[in-house]
């Protein structure tokens with residue numbers, strides 16, 4: 334299949350071979366982590382205690398539960414929004430409109446779940462079906478990605494993403510051909526990025542906390558910390574939902590298997606790994622250590638939120654008083670680059686804050702097992718890779734101005750280290 338002219342981009346993720354390998358490795362890794370978390374040894378490296386049979390993986394009722402969840406979140410997405418924001422200008426000079434009602438969806442979901450629990454909903458039982466749920470979610474993601482691929486066949490060339498139109502079927506299926514696949518006002522990529530996966534993540538965490546209460550009479554302090562930290566993170570993402578409209582996932586990447594699997598399987602089932610581990614491996618946590626971990630998470634969040642808000646404010650209103658004193662670099666595009674404040678410390682201060690929080694999410698699980706630190710290691714690798722991708726895009730966008738920025742701000746994520 335010929336790729337539309339001018340849309341060729343360098344192959345990433347190891348090209349077609351890497352994409353094929355990742356489409357096998359990622360689901361296998363997610364299932365391995367789920368099995369390891371509930372096994373006695375909880376080994377991150379090495380074979381799982383036992384390989385599940387199809388009867389443990391496939392459950393039609395769990396598929397119905399997943400589809401009901403997706404349907405609920407889709408319905409909440411379509412409710413009237415407090416605000417409708419415009420995305421960045423597209424190739425055809427148009428700008429798409431997006432509902433800003435993610436935090437509203439989180440609140441309504443919390444209300445529905447609270448009413449359900451008070452009416453006897455056994456939410457804790459969700460922790461017992463995470464394996465079949467992840468399996469049916471993976472199957473659903475493959476089917477969904479196929480439908481997205483077929484939909485891209487009839488999309489206009491201007492609606493295709495630079496990276497997912499190499500002409501290689503496997504690579505384009507993985508990367509995603511269409512930039513903003515929609516049916517009417519419903520934007521599939523925007524919806525999946527922030528709704529079913531992120532809200533599903535904290536719902537799974539809550540189910541694990543309730544199951545621990547069922548098993549041990551009350552949630553452990555460690556489980557409270559992990560639930561609280563990650564609810565803050567998801568609540569923040571949905572409160573500042575509009576910021577996602579300028580991320581590379583929305584502005585640059587096609588919507589294919591990688592992002593669909595990342596949103597619908599990887600986030601809810603591997604980001605809840607610490608809570609899963611704690612349910613099956615209770616960890617003692619004294620108040621002094623808990624307070625220290627809370628301080629670490631607070632530092633991470635302060636940097637994460639401060640840096641993201643500073644950059645987003647600068648982009649939306651460069652003359653905002655809160656950023657008035659910051660030094661900037663002019664670029665040929667007319668946009669300017671911050672070179673002081675958080676963005677003068679390192680080139681991705683938001684990643685630094687996010688990584689510090691990732692560490693704080695693992696620390697309540699103690700140091701007896703490596704498994705709870707999987708997210709920290711994976712996330713460090715993801716952000717290093719993401720930073721490299723962003724650097725390339727910024728170099729293409731800003732050329733010499735970006736070189737000047739790199740000379741003045743030499744470190745990428747960690748001051749004086751990387």
Ligand SMILES: NC(=O)C1=CN([C@@H]2O[C@H](COP(=O)(O)OP(=O)(O)OC[C@H]3O[C@@H](n4cnc5c(N)ncnc54)[C@H](OP(=O)(O)O)[C@@H]3O)[C@@H](O)[C@H]2O)C=CC1
Pocket residue numbers: 579580581582637641644647648668669670671672676680681683684687719723726727730
């Ligand atoms: N938990 C998770 O799994 C993940 C979390 N994240 C988090 O999401 C957040 C967003 O990250 P990400 O999507 O990578 O994008 P960023 O928020 O880091 O934005 C990168 C863009 O910001 C602009 N920019 C960079 N430097 C400057 C500067 N000095 N002055 C002004 N603008 C600048 C450029 O875009 P332009 O100039 O065009 O505006 C660049 O492309 C981060 O906090 C990250 O930690 C991200 C991925 C996964």
Ligand SMILES: CC(C)CCC[C@@H](C)[C@H]1CC=C2C3=C(CC[C@@]21C)[C@@]1(C)CC[C@H](O)C[C@@H]1CC3
Pocket residue numbers: 359526527566569570577580582591592594595596599600
């Ligand atoms: C499994 C693959 C190898 C990688 C999949 C990566 C995805 C899980 C992430 C890509 C970018 C993401 C963003 C977020 C969640 C994870 C994914 C989808 C946030 C929504 C997390 C909260 C932040 O406040 C904003 C992030 C935007 C990018």
